[in-house]
Amino acid sequence: MDTSVSTITAWTLVEEIPVPGDVNDLLVEGEKAVAAFKTFRDSAVFTTKRLIVRDAQGMTGKKVEIYSLPYSAINMWSSENAGGMLDRDAELELWTRAGHIKVKLHKKLDIRRLDKLIAWAVLQ
Numbered sequence: 001m002d003t004s005v006s007t008i009t010a011w012t013l014v015e016e017i018p019v020p021g022d023v024n025d026l027l028v029e030g031e032k033a034v035a036a037f038k039t040f041r042d043s044a045v046f047t048t049k050r051l052i053v054r055d056a057q058g059m060t061g062k063k064v065e066i067y068s069l070p071y072s073a074i075n076m077w078s079s080e081n082a083g084g085m086l087d088r089d090a091e092l093e094l095w096t097r098a099g100h101i102k103v104k105l106h107k108k109l110d111i112r113r114l115d116k117l118i119a120w121a122v123l124q
Contacts, residue, residue, distance in 0.1 A: 008099035009067065011053055012089070013037040013044055013114075014106045020045070026052055026066065035117060037109070044103075046117050071121040073097045079115040082107050092118070 019033040023045050027033070036045045042054040042064070053067040076095040090111035092103040105111055 006100065007102050010102040010104065011039055011044060012104040012106065013039060013109055015108055017043065020054075023052065026068075046121065048121075069094070069096065069098075069101070071118075074118070074122050077115075077118050077122070079111050081111050094118075 015038050017036050017038045019036040020043055023033055023036070023043075027047060028049070031047050031049045034046045034048060036043055039053065039055070041056045044051065044053045050071060051067075051069040053069075055065045055067065057063045057065055073096045074094050075097065078093045080091045080093075082090045089107060090105040090109070092105065092111065092114050094101040094103065103114070105114060
């Protein structure tokens with residue numbers, strides 16, 4: 001595997017949370033939120049069609065950038081569980097038409113749950 005691939009963006013998922021109510025404003029007809037996770041500044045929501053990551057910016061956090069990754073854009077993914085005391089975070093990597101994306105998971109989260117979510121979304 002070529003490890004020289006540059007990452008276009010990276011997110012860290014801290015803990016699973018209830019789906020934020022205002023996410024419904026972003027969903028298209030027939031799309032449903034499946035799972036949500038707290039990131040350092042905001043949230044990431046897995047829907048039936050895509051991954052939506054909200055990134056609050058600036059000191060007040062009032063400016064919000066929204067990333068939308070349709071599952072159809074994912075060509076390949078890999079998951080790596082945390083290795084132990086020194087390697088505390090698990091990691092999910094996504095290779096997409098847009099580029100390479102890294103998603104780190106805090107040690108409290110189950111990497112296999114995320115792996116299964118991606119598999120369910122991409123392979124259905």
